[in-house]
Amino acid sequence: EELKTAILKIARKAGARSPEDLFRLPVDRVFTIKGMGTVVTGTIWSGSIELDDTVTILPVNRSVRVKGIQVHSEDKNRASAGSRVAMALSGISREEIERGSTALGTDDWFPSMMVDVFVTYLSxxxxxxxxxxxxxxxxxxxxxxxRVVLLEKKRLAEGDSGYAQIRLEKPVVTRRGDHFVVRSYSPVTTIGGGIILVPFAPKHLAADRRGLEFLETVRSGKTHEIIESVVREAGYRGYPGRRLPVDTGVGPGITGTTLEGLMRRGVILDYKGKLFHRAIAEEMRGKVLSGLETYHRENPLQRGVKREELRYRIQGVFSGDLLDGVLARLMEEGVVEVAEGEVKLASHRIVLRDSMGEMAETLLTLLSREPLSPPDLGKLSAAMGLGKGKVLELLSALQKIGRVVKVEESIWIVAEGMEMAGHRVEEYLRKNGKGSASELREFLNVSRKYAIPILEHLDRMGVTYRKGDYRYLKG
Known part of the structure; x- marks a missing residue:
């Protein structure tokens, strides 16, 4: 009678379970019935199941169809949490399932070899x-x-409780808030039990103060505090939001509403389906700005850095979605600009100072003497007494600030010369309607070596277009 009274008291406190929660059925028996195939039995721990639903069997990770449901030997179309059920499954053999397998309604569960727990050692x-x-x-x-690995101390006295990690020899399926029992290896006696805190835990060497604070929040915190903590703990890798009902032990409806509130307040950010804590995004923002400042300081003649190189410069393991999200936010704020795959600080300008400025002016003078028939790269290199690499670096910098135009691999024309060529070609075509390469070459008074690259550049810029042997004004 005392046992019945205690059970009823606990049941009243437990309250009703939501049928909208994640479906979960720990399998206690599996057998075959002629005409029905593989049948599993167990008690539904959470959620509900309907005829023809698809469930996933872990740890074998097989998706199967529910083709029959019975509750107390009566056929049903639906069963909910707390019901003792038998389910006939299609597409899986008896040998693939065993006692201890779990039938689940979504793909958001993962078997794990390590779980973080709060354990009590019996007095x-x-x-x-x-x-x-x-x-x-x-x-x-x-x-x-x-094996139970204690995180706060080397041993737990009789009657004490503490945080621990249980490292298992086979994967198990758990959820935050699940209760478990611990028995000794030999002799087999019950020595304690506890509650699951982190269902899919990384290996801990020892718990630091921050790690213990995280476990304390997960154990005792409110739903919004737990969500914030698990997302913060995911760090730069990001957190898949669909796993919140498993990692918080709270149904999808409540976790979804709570998450929306945290996102409205800017506590949690969603970048392409991955969740990041704002503190992590702020840290990444600092890394991006620092990386760009360093790059501009080391490469003053470069407009910006390729995304791939920026990612390399930001050391550590992080999600590309986080970098993209932070860059997008910085672009919205006008702090960063991205053009042609290059990232730069909006405040960055290519400035040719001191000796670089003097060399650039010499280079512009050489190019301007014959603006439409300039010296090629080899002649420029010889005239300036500089290597081709250095001359190319100067030309590239001048191109980025709009002083020169590259029309071919080794031919660079001053911007004023290119503008003049465009006006002259436009003048000719307005007057004559069309022009061949030879006619336009003569009008520009340049050799074919320069005429063809200039005309092709005007095609690329949308000034002209070629049809057959003639060019026409575009638009």
Whole structure:
């Protein structure tokens, strides 16, 4: 009678389970029935299931169709949390499922070999629990061998509780808030139990203060605090928002509404479906601006840096979606500009100072002597007594500030000369309607070596277009 009273008291406190939660059925039996195929039985822990729904069986990761549902031997079209059910599954054999498998309604669950927990060591034990003790881990219908690694101390005294990581020998399916039982390896006796905090945990060498604060928030925090913490913990990699119901232990409706509120307040940002905490985005913003400042300082003659190189300069592992999102925000603010695949600070200008400025002026003088028939790269290099690489660097810088135009690999024309050529070609075509390459060459009074590159450049710029042997004004 005392046991019944205790069970009823707990049941009243538990409240109703939402049918809109994630469907989850730990399998306790599996068998075959002629005409029905593979059948699994168990108690639905959360959510609901309907006839012809698709479920995923973990850890084998097989998607199958539910072709039959029975509750207490009666055929049903639907069953909800708390129901004891038998489900006939299509497309999977008896040998692929075992006691301890889990049937799930979405793909948002992942089997894990490590879980972070809050564990209580029973007071009736006769000796402390040492870190790395081998144990038997029981959750739902799963029983797996593993080791308990204490995160705050080397041992747990009888009756004490603490944070730990359980490292398992086979993967298990868990959810934040799940209760588990710990039994000793030998002799097999119950020595404690606890609650799942992090269902898919990274390996911890030891928990630092920040790590313990995170676990404390996940254990005792409100839903919005837990969501903020798990997203913050994901760091630069980003967090897949669809996993929130598993990692928070709260249904999709509540997590969705709570997440929307956090995003409205700017606490959490969504970049291409991945969630990032604003603190992480601010850190990345600082890295981007610092990287651009360094690049401009080291490469004053370059307009900007390629995205790939910027990513390389920002050391560490991070999501490309985070970088793209931060760059987009900086562009909206007018702090950064992106053109032709190059990223630059909006304030950056190519300025040719001191000796570089003097060399640039010499180069412009050489190009301006015969603006439509300038010396090619080789002659410029010889005339200035500089290597071709240095001359190219100067020409590239002058091109980026609009002083010269590259019309062919080794031919560069001053901007004023190119503008003059455009006006003259436009004048000729307005008067004559069309012009051949030879006619336009004669009108420009240049050799074919320069005429063809100039005319092709005007085609690319949309001033003219070629049809057959003639060119016409565009538009």
């Amino acid at each position: 009736r034990n006769t000796r402390p629990l040492e870190s790395r003790t081998r144990i038997r881990f029981h959750l739902a219908t799963q029983e797996v061998m593993g």
